[in-house]
Amino acid sequence: MTIKEFAKLLNISAATVSKVLNDSHEISAVTKKRVLDLAEELNFQPNPNASSLRRNKNKTIAIVIPEIANNFFSKAIDGIEMIAQQKGYHSLIYLTHESFTKELGIVKHLMNGRVDGVLASVSLETTDFSHFNDLLEKNLPIVLFDRVCEEIQTAKITTDDFHAGYMATKHLLDSGCKKVGFLAFSEVAYACRKRKEGYMEALKEQNIEVDDSLIVNCSNDMITNFSMINNLLKKKKKVDGLFSSAENLAILTYQICSELAINIPKDLKIVSFSNMPMASYLSPSLSTITQPAFEMGKEAATMLFLSIEKPRNNYKDVFTEMKSNLFVRNSTKRLFLK
Amino acid sequence: MTIKEFAKLLNISAATVSKVLNDSHEISAVTKKRVLDLAEELNFQPNPNASSLRRNKNKTIAIVIPEIANNFFSKAIDGIEMIAQQKGYHSLIYLTHESFTKELGIVKHLMNGRVDGVLASVSLETTDFSHFNDLLEKNLPIVLFDRVCEEIQTAKITTDDFHAGYMATKHLLDSGCKKVGFLAFSEVAYACRKRKEGYMEALKEQNIEVDDSLIVNCSNDMITNFSMINNLLKKKKKVDGLFSSAENLAILTYQICSELAINIPKDLKIVSFSNMPMASYLSPSLSTITQPAFEMGKEAATMLFLSIEKPRNNYKDVFTEMKSNLFVRNSTKRLFLK
Numbered sequence: 001m002t003i004k005e006f007a008k009l010l011n012i013s014a015a016t017v018s019k020v021l022n023d024s025h026e027i028s029a030v031t032k033k034r035v036l037d038l039a040e041e042l043n044f045q046p047n048p049n050a051s052s053l054r055r056n057k058n059k060t061i062a063i064v065i066p067e068i069a070n071n072f073f074s075k076a077i078d079g080i081e082m083i084a085q086q087k088g089y090h091s092l093i094y095l096t097h098e099s100f101t102k103e104l105g106i107v108k109h110l111m112n113g114r115v116d117g118v119l120a121s122v123s124l125e126t127t128d129f130s131h132f133n134d135l136l137e138k139n140l141p142i143v144l145f146d147r148v149c150e151e152i153q154t155a156k157i158t159t160d161d162f163h164a165g166y167m168a169t170k171h172l173l174d175s176g177c178k179k180v181g182f183l184a185f186s187e188v189a190y191a192c193r194k195r196k197e198g199y200m201e202a203l204k205e206q207n208i209e210v211d212d213s214l215i216v217n218c219s220n221d222m223i224t225n226f227s228m229i230n231n232l233l234k235k236k237k238k239v240d241g242l243f244s245s246a247e248n249l250a251i252l253t254y255q256i257c258s259e260l261a262i263n264i265p266k267d268l269k270i271v272s273f274s275n276m277p278m279a280s281y282l283s284p285s286l287s288t289i290t291q292p293a294f295e296m297g298k299e300a301a302t303m304l305f306l307s308i309e310k311p312r313n314n315y316k317d318v319f320t321e322m323k324s325n326l327f328v329r330n331s332t333k334r335l336f337l338k
Numbered sequence: 339m340t341i342k343e344f345a346k347l348l349n350i351s352a353a354t355v356s357k358v359l360n361d362s363h364e365i366s367a368v369t370k371k372r373v374l375d376l377a378e379e380l381n382f383q384p385n386p387n388a389s390s391l392r393r394n395k396n397k398t399i400a401i402v403i404p405e406i407a408n409n410f411f412s413k414a415i416d417g418i419e420m421i422a423q424q425k426g427y428h429s430l431i432y433l434t435h436e437s438f439t440k441e442l443g444i445v446k447h448l449m450n451g452r453v454d455g456v457l458a459s460v461s462l463e464t465t466d467f468s469h470f471n472d473l474l475e476k477n478l479p480i481v482l483f484d485r486v487c488e489e490i491q492t493a494k495i496t497t498d499d500f501h502a503g504y505m506a507t508k509h510l511l512d513s514g515c516k517k518v519g520f521l522a523f524s525e526v527a528y529a530c531r532k533r534k535e536g537y538m539e540a541l542k543e544q545n546i547e548v549d550d551s552l553i554v555n556c557s558n559d560m561i562t563n564f565s566m567i568n569n570l571l572k573k574k575k576k577v578d579g580l581f582s583s584a585e586n587l588a589i590l591t592y593q594i595c596s597e598l599a600i601n602i603p604k605d606l607k608i609v610s611f612s613n614m615p616m617a618s619y620l621s622p623s624l625s626t627i628t629q630p631a632f633e634m635g636k637e638a639a640t641m642l643f644l645s646i647e648k649p650r651n652n653y654k655d656v657f658t659e660m661k662s663n664l665f666v667r668n669s670t671k672r673l674f675l676k
Contacts, residue, residue, distance in 0.1 A: 060447075068411075068431075069416075069615075073406075074406045075407070077433070078407075078435075081433065090432070090443070090444065091432075091433075092431070092432065093430070093431035094429075094431070095419065097419070102423075106428065109398075114452065251619075254616075254619045255619075258619070276616070277407075277589055278589060278592075278614070278620060280596075281589075281593075281596070281621055282616060282619050282620060282621060283619055283620060283622070283623070284621070
């Protein structure tokens with residue numbers, strides 16, 4: 001029996017039956033009961049393939065991320081793919097390489113309806129988000145994770161960036177640092193601004209004034225980043241602690257310290273956002289703020305499938321902050337011998 | 339002017355003109371000259387969009403790889419995407435997570451013609467390669483890179499695995515190791531078998547018999563791998579050098595040595611295939627065989643676009659071996675103090 005034939009028996013439209021079966025809030029409780037009772041009586045189940053053909057013809061989701069040479073994203077993808085596999089979906093990964101132009105090209109490419117939903121982490125260069133809103137207007141569900149932004153009205157999964165920034169900075173101050181710098185992976189990205197606010201809050205709490213010359217606003221250009229961090233570190237006694245908002249900036253800092261013969265943790269302590277599996281085996285081992293990357297991926301995918309399966313619900317106010325953890329290792333070790 | 343109108347002027351078919359413009363070997367030199375001379379005279383260039391619509395309607399290639407939490411693959415993808423971007427193509431990344439079933443599902447998914455070509459590194463579990471041959475029969479170009487195999491008749495880009503295995507093992511012997519073990523990431527994968535052959539060659543050259551109890555055949559199951567490597571290392575004086583064929587096995591070995599209080603390089607020297615950017619900053623720094631990942635990606639993509647653009651040529655005998663390098667660091671340091 002088709003939905004149309006079933007609907008005729010109740011003298012209602014096929015669309016109404018479909019909405020009831022999708023648990024839409026648009027339908028009255030009375031109508032819902034009529035539909036579900038008869039469906040049970042007749043053991044009526046709409047052909048899942050037919051309905052999937054209509055609704056989700058691709059059984060495919062897109063994951064749009066800035067880079068993969070980053071342990072956070074590779075673990076988040078593992079979480080996403082675990083859920084996608086349970087749902088019988090393929091996932092396609094698209095890399096923006098932090099470029100707005102590439103992100104725009106990818107999102108336009110997705111407009112042709114080759115996927116049923118999109119998980120995205122916005123690129124560093126992106127300040128205009130209208131391409132994502134265009135997708136939403138086409139009724140293609142999007143869930144943002146990690147690199148979220150305020151301009152897109154959709155579900156967002158992120159980490160507690162403010163608190164993590166606060167926790168990292170407080171840990172440096174508690175370890176004896178007096179002049180704590182901040183390596184920002186972006187001046188504009190929402191997540192990085194929150195991390196910076198946490199950094200400033202921890203300083204304020206100990207009555208330390210924010211010194212802008214200790215804040216390095218990095219970008220996707222690693223050569224410029226190298227030279228900016230190098231300039232900060234080669235000024236003697238300028239800075240004795242660094243909170244790095246991204247893993248690759250910590251790697252750069254290890255390189256620079258090695259070249260400048262700066263001893264970590266004696267001359268400089270560092271704590272960084274990182275999901276690097278080798279953090280414990282670095283020389284010295286790196287203290288990290290570690291995001292629950294796998295869980296964030298799972299949560300983002302779960303939200304996306306909710307949006308795909310129950311599109312009439314409204315997920316735009318979903319904003320999930322998941323807890324990051326501080327792992328204290330030797331790069332922030334307090335040394336009592338001077 | 340369309341190709342059809344242009345062909346009429348020469349009294350030949352549009353297909354012939356098209357073949358000439360695609361540099362097909364099917365057309366005689368005389369006809370080629372006639373077509374190209376007139377094309378130059380009339381400044382005739384076929385509409386690139388029309389031709390792309392016919393031939394490559396997707397402007398998309400697929401990259402099918404086992405995993406991304408691996409610095410080799412992330413750098414190879416950067417190389418692939420550099421070439422794809424120059425050609426105006428999107429690239430989709432599909433992960434098999436080393437599973438044959440997933441690889442099969444992905445390749446079947448690609449059968450529907452959503453991409454113009456496929457770059458693939460086969461999964462560890464794959465021993466039946468007919469799904470790839472099905473793609474080739476559908477005239478979808480495939481280029482294999484790194485994890486190649488003999489069973490698929492197509493262009494292959496790999497590294498000099500035999501020589502690299504020889505070089506790594508010889509380096510351990512030259513550093514004073516007497517009992518050198520081998521961590522195989524797979525017993526069957528072509529690349530790993532070649533690395534093992536190189537290992538055996540280096541032993542043979544120094545009249546050392548291969549001891550099978552020093553060879554650990556790992557798989558995609560990291561828990562089993564951990565326990566097998568742990569068993570090897572906890573036997574005292576069993577092994578004093580390890581050649582690891584994969585980065586993640588070296589990471590495991592560092593973890594195990596840390597737990598068993600085995601000092602690297604004093605008690606155990608290790609050299610591993612790895613593209614890890616942090617190799618120099620590990621404790622101790624890791625000696626590596628480093629593959630030219632970016633260049634291999636570029637080369638594989640270049641071959642794929644040749645296959646897409648000039649499909650009538652035959653690329654099945656292309657087998658490119660690119661040179662890997664040995665970087666000697668502290669994990670294989672010869673210690674003269676005993």
